[in-house]
Amino acid sequence: MSLLEVKDLSFAYKNGVQIIERINFTLNKGDCLAIKGPNGSGKTTLAKLLTRILRPTGGHILLEGKDISELTLADIGKKIGYVMQNPERQVFSHTVEEDIAFSLRHRGFKSEEVEKKIDKMLDFFELNRYRKTSPFILSRGEQQRLAIASVLVLEPKILLLDEPTTGLDPLRKKRLELMLRELYYNGTTLIVISHDHKFLSKLFNKELCIENGLMREDML
Ligand SMILES: Nc1ncnc2c1ncn2[C@@H]1O[C@H](COP(=O)(O)OP(=O)(O)O)[C@@H](O)[C@H]1O
Ligand SMILES: [Mg+2]
Numbered sequence: 001m002s003l004l005e006v007k008d009l010s011f012a013y014k015n016g017v018q019i020i021e022r023i024n025f026t027l028n029k030g031d032c033l034a035i036k037g038p039n040g041s042g043k044t045t046l047a048k049l050l051t052r053i054l055r056p057t058g059g060h061i062l063l064e065g066k067d068i069s070e071l072t073l074a075d076i077g078k079k080i081g082y083v084m085q086n087p088e089r090q091v092f093s094h095t096v097e098e099d100i101a102f103s104l105r106h107r108g109f110k111s112e113e114v115e116k117k118i119d120k121m122l123d124f125f126e127l128n129r130y131r132k133t134s135p136f137i138l139s140r141g142e143q144q145r146l147a148i149a150s151v152l153v154l155e156p157k158i159l160l161l162d163e164p165t166t167g168l169d170p171l172r173k174k175r176l177e178l179m180l181r182e183l184y185y186n187g188t189t190l191i192v193i194s195h196d197h198k199f200l201s202k203l204f205n206k207e208l209c210i211e212n213g214l215m216r217e218d219m220l
Contacts, residue, residue: 001065002026003189004050004158010058011042011049019045022059023215025208027158027191032184034200035193037210043193044085046210047162050191051082081156085163085193087147091135096127099135100150107154121149124179140167152183159183160191165199177202 004027011020019042027033037043048054050061052068061068068076084090093099097118104114122128125145130138135146144164152159161180165173180203184190194200200207208215 002062003029003031003064005062006050006059007062008059009046009049009056009061011045011054012057020049020056020210021214023208023210025206025215027189027206029157029189030184030187031206032190032204033192034204034207035191035210036195036197036200036207038195041210041212043210044162047082047084047160047191047193050160051080052076077156078154079156080158080160081151081154083144083147083151083159083161083164085166087144088140090147090150091138091143094134095132096130096135096138096146097122097132099146100153103150103154117153121153125149141169141172144168148179156188158189158191160193162193163195164192165194165196173199
């Protein structure tokens, strides 16, 4: 059984414009999928469909064999960690550590466990010195790392990142690449949306290119 299976997926916003047209792809554990395509081609829309923020107008998305339309958002969230295109919208607590802790507490982890996991994430993402700082005064790159940390701490099977290199300098990009590589080696399945083809070419074993809502199948 595949981890994620997308079958004849179609989507139109209410204005009727068809954004996604009969897209098909399969993702197995350990895959690293790049989703490319020009601005406005439907990449973010696809991410929102995969996380059930939007509902397809046609076709199916199966997560470990189950149609996601039958799963709750919480069930999906446990399996797919989603870092949105604008990570600053994903930070919301008074302190950096609270942002990372929030969903852990929500899921009933004990305080000790929460502390351990926070420490690990703050170290890994080099955010330790901001522990008690408001996330709203961090730089974009730092907010990005925080958004990824807050999602990763839940240990999702699939990590979905939408345009993660936006606003990152070459050094930060390199670090992000190393971090993704490490996650990949540790068994996390990755989906990375980006128009930064140079960044993508370094990591991936599958790619999907969307243009005008259509997938270019020759790219797979
Ligand atoms: N809420 C919405 N309502 C109507 N059209 C939308 C909405 N969000 C995005 N679109 C349109 O859908 C198309 C694809 O957008 P998007 O998925 O954000 O593309 P990408 O992430 O590839 O840049 C664009 O033409 C955009 O204008
Ligand atoms: Mg987008």
